Amino acid sequence: QVQLVESGGGLVKPGGSLRLSCAASGFSFSDYYMSWIRQAPGKGLEWISYISSSSVDTKYADSVKGRFTISRNNAKYSLSLQMNSLRAEDTAVYYCARGGAETLPTDFWGQGTVVTVSS
Amino acid sequence: DIQMTQSPSSLSASVGDRVTITCQASQAIGNYLSWYQQKPGKAPKLLIYDASDSASNLEIGVPSRFSGSGSGTDFTFTISSLQPEDVATYYCQQYDNLPLTFGGGTKVEIK
Numbered sequence: 586q587v588q589l590v591e592s593g594g595g596l597v598k599p600g601g602s603l604r605l606s607c608a609a610s611g612f613s614f615s616d617y618y619m620s621w622i623r624q625a626p627g628k629g630l631e632w633i634s635y636i637s638s639s640s641v642d643t644k645y646a647d648s649v650k651g652r653f654t655i656s657r658n659n660a661k662y663s664l665s666l667q668m669n670s671l672r673a674e675d676t677a678v679y680y681c682a683r684g685g686a687e688t689l690p691t692d693f694w695g696q697g698t699v700v701t702v703s704s
Numbered sequence: 705d706i707q708m709t710q711s712p713s714s715l716s717a718s719v720g721d722r723v724t725i726t727c728q729a730s731q732a733i734g735n736y737l738s739w740y741q742q743k744p745g746k747a748p749k750l751l752i753y754d755a756s757d758s759a760s761n762l763e764i765g766v767p768s769r770f771s772g773s774g775s776g777t778d779f780t781f782t783i784s785s786l787q788p789e790d791v792a793t794y795y796c797q798q799y800d801n802l803p804l805t806f807g808g809g810t811k812v813e814i815k
Contacts, residue, residue, distance in 0.1 A: 629795065629806055629807075629808050629809050630748065630795055630797070630806040630809075631806070632797075632803055632804040632805070632806070644802055646803045647803070680747055680748075685799065685804060686799070686804075687736075687799065687800065687801060687802060688736055688799060688800070689799060690736075690738045690750065690753035690754070690799055691738065691750065691797070691799070691804075692750050692753065692763070693750065694747040694748050694749070695747060696746070696747050697747055
C-alpha cells in the first residue's frame, strides 16, 4: 500500500536550518509529482512547494521562496525539504504528499513531522 | 492568489442528518477542486477530486454517502447521512493555479 513517512522535524532556533525527509513506498515514485504542505498549530493547511516527477520543475509559496528548497531522489524513493533561515511562523506540522500541482490533485499524505522554531 | 471561502466554519448535526458544506473560489477554477477529511491528530485524506463524486472522482474506499458538485466558482460537499465516524474537519482545495490554496475548514460534530 502507499506509504509516505516523514522525518527530520524538531526544535530549532530562529535563523536555523532543518532538513526534512520523506520515504515513499507502495507506488512508482518516479511517476508522480510530490509536494510539501504544512499546518500551523490549530490552523488550516498551507501548500508550500512541489517538485515534478523528474525534478525539472519546482515551485514555492511566496512565504518560503528563497529559504526552502525541495528535492527528490527517484532511485531512493525519497523527497526532501531543506529549510533555511527559519522563523517562528514556520512552526507547523509538515506533510509530505503525493501529487499537488496545477491540475493535479494531492491524493495521499504522510502522517507529518513537527517543526518548532523557538528560542 | 485564489481565495477559497468555505462555510460554515463549524456545524453540529445529528446522526443520519444531511450535511452540506460550501466552498467558493475568488475566481473560476474549472472543476479543479478536491475535498479532504482530517480527523484529530491525523493527516488529511482525499475524499473527492475534480469537484464531483462521479465514479471516477470518488477516491477508492470512500463511502458513497460523500458527494461533491459544482464548477467554476461555487462548490458543494454533502454527507447524505451523517455517521459518528464522520466527525472531522473538512477542507476544500483548489489546484487550478498556484499557489494551491485551501478553504479554512469546516469542523463537523455530532449533536
